[in-house]
Amino acid sequence: MSVVLDPPQRRPVTRDERARTPRPWVLRLLSLLAAAAVLASAVHLEFAPATLLDGLDDIARLLDRMLPPRLDDPARISTLALETLLMAVLGTVLATVASVPLAFLAARNTTPHPAVYAVARAIITFCRAMPDLLIAALLVRGLGIGVLPGVLALALHSIGMLGKLFADAIEQTDPGPREAVRATGAGPLRELVNAVLPQVVPAWIGAFVYRVDINLRMSVVLGFVGAGGIGFALQDALRGLAYPRAMGIVAVILVIIAAMELLAIGIRRVLLAPKNSGPRRDRAARFALGGLVGGATLAALVVLEIDPLSLVTWVGPALEVFGRMVPPDFGALGTDLFDATVQTVAIGVLATGIGGVLSIPVGIVAASNVSPHPVLYWMARGWILLVRAVPELIVAVVFVAALGLGPIAGTCALAIGSVGFLGKLVADAVEEIDPGPLEAVAAVGGGWWKTVGAAVIPQAVPAIVGSWLYLLDVNIRTSTVLGIVGAGGIGYLLFESIRTLNFDVAGAIVLVVFVIVYLIERLSGWIRSLVV
Template sequence: MSAPLPTRPRAAATPPPGPGRSPAPVRLVAFGALLATVVAAWYIDFAPAALIDGVDEVAALLERMLPPRLDDPGRIGGLAVETLLMAVLGTVLAAIASVPLAFLAARNTTPHPAVYAAARAVITFCRAMPDLLFAVLFVRALGIGVLPGILALALHSIGMLGKLFADAIEQSDPGPREAVRSTGVGYFREMINAVLPQVVPSWIGTFVYRIDINLRMSVVLGFVGAGGIGFALQDALRGLVYPRALGIVLVILAIIGAMELLAIGVRRVLLDPSTSDPRRDRVWRIVLTALVAAVSVAALVELRISPWSLLTWVGPSFDVFARMVPPNFDALGLDLVDAALQTVAIGVVATAIGVVLSLPVGFLAARNITPHPWCYWAARAWILVVRAVPELILAVVFVAALGLGPVAGTCALALGSIGFLAKLVADAVEEIDPGPLEAVRSVGGGWWKTLFAAVVPQSIPALVGSSLYLLDVNVRTSTILGIVGAGGIGYLLFESIRTLNFDVAGAIVLVIFVVVYAIERLSGWIRSRLV
């Protein structure tokens, strides 16, 4: 999901507007967003009252889940370890593939414009296709197990790692390259000696952040037979054994919470400028590299994956992918158009709700403006809990409470959006210029006056960028909610694959790619006009 790193995704790190910039574009975008939200809510029959009804129904469902229990702790523990190893190994494989791809996809290091275009196309495709979609196709090609899940995580991660790795290369200082080139060394020595030392810190932050994302993703891969703890959770939910399901969810929360704390510690040790020491940083990077290598080897052994299988998957997978060509658009007709529009509508409404509800939480979770330490810790704890539960699991809960349809999917995405965007808002507020805050406080301005006079004006560019990024993420996520009956185009996709109608699946995949890519380009265009 997701924005730059390591503290938050790139889309959220936006520069402040120029002093003469008119607020008219922001107002125009706000009006367009409001209009799009109203139209989208009408299209999927979503009413504000659905949120209130949803709270009551979900509360009733949670009561049926209490008290939580683990019927087979040994098995659940093994699946939890399996999930963690899948996330690490998938990220490592993606990083290995993304390094050479990034050099080819960076304008200042690519050998030819055609190579640049091809590399960027690969990165865009991997980013646009949901990881669960890759998992479904790999399960069909390779069978049930952890290998399809690892490959799905790796391919989808290339879309993010490749892009941010390439962006870091393009932002590197050309001076060291010119100095190294003047000694007469070749292209590879120039990249290793002049470019790598500059980009490695950024790459480490991106890599750590991606492991955090992949751990959340790997939790739900078991829903399609791609390994991990998600299989046990799906089994408990299908059997209506809700106390067992809640016990598994608590295990998932503990794993993801521990990983987030570990990621925060790694970023502080390696990437905090205030504590930077070249010798210490070099030692810690070596330790981190050795640890990741050791965990990767352990993953291969524990998951019983032959290194050879990481290369031979191409043949069987190509056979399945080839059966999707040519795509058959006639079989579904207008149903495909309706499902695609429903998917976009779910993403738009969920994003709007997430933006409105996440702002208060985000402001309270910013250390520099929170009114009291307990507000800060309560808000941060809420963000951690909400972000730790994948949207697909939330969708299962809302489907059980509200019934099948896009309303359940919208509620699930909206709840997940609160945690995601609130973290970006809090991080953005913590990085604003403290001068205006001190000026307002020095004249006796209270908390509310400081918030609206000094915090909000500085935060608007980052809020706009983060909200557009959230829309991009939510549209991607809404494409797969149909697997649990939460509306959108995902239901048609998984049904077509289940019934072996691969030509129909090819049409759906192409529509998903076009929709996601169009939303991404639209978001990028709006950001370029506003920030």
């Protein structure tokens, strides 16, 4: 995912950019194919709106049983909440440390050899393709129950995102400073430190802050597989049908994530706007962030009781578990593996389609430059924040309890999460469009609806399509683990094979998951090159 750190500067469109502008027939064809895929997924999953409407009463009754929220043991929940936050920070720091050298090897303009580039990119892709919950489940088998497997799972999965973003930032650097440093006779390492790092640090900081926000959401559910954090208490409450206590824990999670998001917004504004703050203040702000991260890292090691040596010695036991997955056994599950794979893809496609359609009106209303009224703007932004704050796995638990086991619950959970995620991206894209066409429509007397249809949507379409494709990739990965709570897909077979120590079967499923995610990512990249 590309992180937009500053609004793009407006400039005339070049001839090459006009040549890359998608033709109308391309968008129409892709729209038809997407609609066909969504419809086929709905038919395969037997997803009918009437079924969902019939289940709304069950969902309402379940939510009523959850109210009012209750915290039976505030001290324990506070400890687990702090543990969750520190896990997210430490996991991100470890991923950053590993991603920096990996990014230099995975960037075309700094890699020492094409073979090294290919291996580094393969490592990054593999880390991104494997869901963090799956990595945590495997590490728990090798290292035991506790926070260490959770921290390592967050770190390994984060390398997939940070390594890619770091490498992309390196490839986009200006070669001029490198040539100037090279002309002084400096070696390759000095060249990278003096000419490349100063250019990429702002982008790296933005990616780091954003990843902490993501990992906080991820760490919430790691307790479902025994990897520490507040998710363990939440799962315990749900299993005991103590719904008010579960809602109290969810409320705590919402407060933590909302506070972290506001903090992240503030940090990005301070650190990523050097033009307005001056270089001295910019250096001071970065130094302060470094001190804050360093202090949080030390606090994490102390509070979580993690021996720094264990951050190295974990490799042996983990490799022992991963080694038991080879060779993979594809025959043990028979056709069940194929059926679960198709169901997983169908859940991801259908949830993305539903979320994509519903996110457009939400995103437009949540865009400050076109929202029809401040009240609607804040309502839309509040909804987006609320939905994004609750992990899909928790939403899936609610739908499973209300609608029963199966892919319908997983599809609904992913669709709701997609509305929040895409709604924010749509709103950001609309806020960055050229205001000229809006002013032109208003000048001829066009109303709000006319402005949206003629000036807003046409400009935002490329960004919206790119966001949809990215979300499809994310939803496919997420749908592979929904089975842990009975929400359909290949996740049930995967976690059941790990629970029963059938690691060769788990190896086959992991390989299938990797192939699915890799193919979806390549397909998304190809489509994105046509329309974005």
